[in-house]
Amino acid sequence: xxxxxxxxxxxxxxxxxxxxxxxxxxxxxxxxxxxxxxxxxxxxxxxxxxxxxxxxxxxxxxxxxxxxxxxxxxxxxxxxxxxxxxxxxxxxxxxxxxxxxxxxxxxxxxxxxxxxxxxxxxxxxxxxxxxxxxxxxxxxxxxxxxxxxxxxxxxxxxxxxxxxxxxxxxxxxxxxxxxxxxxxxxxxxxxxxxxxxxxxxxxxxxxxxxxxxxxxxxxxxxxxxxxxxxxxxxxxxxxxxxxxxxxxxxxxxxxxxxxxxxxxxxxxxxxxxxxxxxxxxxxxxxxxxxxxxxxxxxxxxxxxxxxxxxxxxxxxxxxxxxxxxxxxxxxxxxxxxxxxxxxxxxxxxxxxxxxxx
Numbered sequence: 001x002x003x004x005x006x007x008x009x010x011x012x013x014x015x016x017x018x019x020x021x022x023x024x025x026x027x028x029x030x031x032x033x034x035x036x037x038x039x040x041x042x043x044x045x046x047x048x049x050x051x052x053x054x055x056x057x058x059x060x061x062x063x064x065x066x067x068x069x070x071x072x073x074x075x076x077x078x079x080x081x082x083x084x085x086x087x088x089x090x091x092x093x094x095x096x097x098x099x100x101x102x103x104x105x106x107x108x109x110x111x112x113x114x115x116x117x118x119x120x121x122x123x124x125x126x127x128x129x130x131x132x133x134x135x136x137x138x139x140x141x142x143x144x145x146x147x148x149x150x151x152x153x154x155x156x157x158x159x160x161x162x163x164x165x166x167x168x169x170x171x172x173x174x175x176x177x178x179x180x181x182x183x184x185x186x187x188x189x190x191x192x193x194x195x196x197x198x199x200x201x202x203x204x205x206x207x208x209x210x211x212x213x214x215x216x217x218x219x220x221x222x223x224x225x226x227x228x229x230x231x232x233x234x235x236x237x238x239x240x241x242x243x244x245x246x247x248x249x250x251x252x253x254x255x256x257x258x259x260x261x262x263x264x265x266x267x268x269x270x271x272x273x274x275x276x277x278x279x280x281x282x283x284x285x286x287x288x289x290x291x292x293x294x295x296x297x298x299x300x301x302x303x304x305x306x307x308x309x310x311x312x313x314x315x316x317x318x319x320x321x322x323x324x325x326x327x328x329x330x331x332x333x334x335x336x337x338x339x340x341x342x343x344x345x346x347x348x349x350x351x352x353x354x355x356x357x
Contacts, residue, residue, distance in 0.1 A: 004032040005112045007062070010041050011223065011282045012141060013118035014050070015303040018222065019207040020116075021055045022215040032056050035107065039064035039122060041283060044301055045225065053222045060106040064123055067093075070100050083158060087165065094172045097123055098130025109133050120181065121150055121174035129172050129180050137176055137184040142204060142324040146191040147339075148353045151175040156357060193354060204327060208308070216309035223302035233277065233296045234313065240274035242267060243315045243331065244295075245304055245323045248284045250346055255284075256291055258321065258345055263295070266319050266335055274316065279304055281323075304328070322351070 006017040014034070021029055034056045036043050043061075050059045067073045076093035080086050101123050109115055109128065115135035117124055128135050139145060151174050155162045165171045169179040176184030176198035183200045186192065192199070211219075224230060234241070244262055249255050259278070267276050278288050280300030288297045307313060308329045318331040321341065325334045342351045349356060 002031070002033065002112045004114045004116065005035060005107065005109065006032065007035045007037065007115070007117045007124050009037045009039065009064075009119045009122060010140075010303075011043075011046070011301065012303045012305075013138075014046065015219070015223070015305060016118070016138065016204070016207075017116065018053075018055055018219060019204070019211075022218065023207050023210050029055055030057055033058045033060065033107065033112070035060045035062050037062045037064040037122065037124065039066060042301075046222075046301075049222050049225070053218055055218070062106050062124075063104045065101060065104055066123065067097050070097070073097050073100060087162075087171065090171045091165075094126060094170070095130055098126035098128075098172075101127040101130075109135075119174075120178070121154075125174055125178060125181075126172050129169055129178050132169070132180060134180045134182050137174070137178075137181050137198075139175075139184070139186045142327060143187050143191055144324070145175065145186065146188075146193065146354075147322070149175075149192070149194055149357060150353075151177055151196070152194055152357045153353045194357065208305075208327065211309075219306055220309050223306045224299075226299060230298060230310075233298065240269045240272060240316045241314075242269070242274045242276045242317045242319065243307075244276055244278045245281070245318065245320045245325075246278060246284045246286070246288065246300075247281045247321055247323060249321060249342070252286055254345055255286055259288075259292075262319050262321070262337070263292075266317065269316055277315075279307075 008014045008017060017034060021032055034050055036047060038061060047059050047061060050056055073093060073096050076089040080089060105127060110133060116138055117135050118138045119140040120137045152159060155173055162173060163177050166173040166177045167179055172178055176196040181198060184196060184198045185200050185202050187204050189199050189201045244259060246259055249258060263276055267274060277296045277298055278292060279298045280288055282300050284300060305327050313330050315331045317333045318328055319335045321337045325336055328334060339352055
C-alpha cells in the first residue's frame with residue numbers, strides 16, 4: 001500500500017496539500033501522490049514544478065468530466081416534480097456519473113492508505129462512492145462553508161431524508177455526508193452555522209505557523225514561476241501599495257464594474273493616490289492587463305497566501321469582495337466587502353446562499 005494521495009481542483013487545494021506535507025517530519029515527506037484535476041482549472045506548468053519540489057513522489061493529471069459530457073447521465077438530472085421519482089432518478093444519476101469517470105481516472109485509488117479530496121462535490125466524489133473507496137474530504141476554500149454550505153443548499157427540502165439516503169450510498173451528498181467519506185476537514189467549526197457529524201477541525205494557522213524558512217521557500221518556488229518579475233512590479237509600488245484580489249464574480253462586464261468601483265472607493269489612502277496591484281483569481285479569465293492598463297497586474301496562477309512567504313513584502317491595504325482574508329499577514333489594513341457590497345451588483349439570493357437554507 002502507498003501512503004497518501006491528494007486530489008486537487010485549484011491552486012489553493014495544492015497549497016493546503018503542500019502545507020500538510022511540510023508539517024510532516026522531513027523523513028516522511030516525498031511519499032505522497034498529487035492529482036491535478038483539469039475540470040475547472042488550468043494548472044499550466046504546475047505539474048512539472050510539483051514533481052521537482054521534493055514533496056511528492058508522483059504527480060498525475062486527471063481529465064475529470066462533468067455530467068454535461070454524458071447525455072446518458074443528464075437524462076436523470078431533470079426535475080420530475082415528485083420527490084419519490086426525483087430520488088429514483090438521482091440514485092441512477094449518482095451511480096452512472098461515478099461509473100462514467102472510470103476511463104479518465106489516472107491512478108488506482110485502492111492502492112493508497114489515505115485519500116484526501118478537496119471539493120468532493122465534483123465527479124471524483126461520485127467515483128469514489130461508486131467504487132466504495134473511503135476518503136477524507138477537505139473544505140474547498142478557507143471557511144467557505146460559513147457563507148455557502150453547498151451540501152445543505154443543494155439539498156434544500158427533505159434534507160434529513162436525503163442525508164439518510166446518502167449514508168446508505170444510494171445518492172451522493174458532498175462535504176461529509178457521503179457513506180464512504182471518513183471525515184470532513186475544516187479550518188474552524190465554530191464559524192459554520194450548520195453541523196455535520198463528520199466535521200473535524202484542523203486550523204490552517206497551525207499548519208502555516210509550523211513552517212520554517214525552507215518550507216516557505218519551497219512554496220514560493222513551487223507556485224511563483226516569475227518571482228523576479230513580481231519583485232520588479234512590487235518595487236514600482238512605492239510606499240502606498242494596494243492589493244486588489246479579484247474573483248470570478250457575475251458576468252464579465254459587471255465584474256469589471258465591480259473592481260473599477262473598488263479602486264474608485266478604496267484606491268486612495270489619506271487622500272493620496274496609491275499604486276494598485278491587481279491579483280486575479282486563478283479562475284478569473286477577465287483580461288485585467290487590457291482593461292486596467294493604469295494598474296499593475298500580477299500573475300493570477302498562484303494562491304494569494306503564498307505572498308505571506310515573500311520576505312519583506314508589505315501592502316498598505318488589501319481589498320477583497322468574498323475571498324476569506326484571515327490568512328493574510330502581508331497587509332497593514334484589510335477591507336473585506338462581503339454580501340452588502342455585492343447586493344449592489346446582483347440579486348442577494350445569488351450570494352446569500354446560507355440564508356436560503
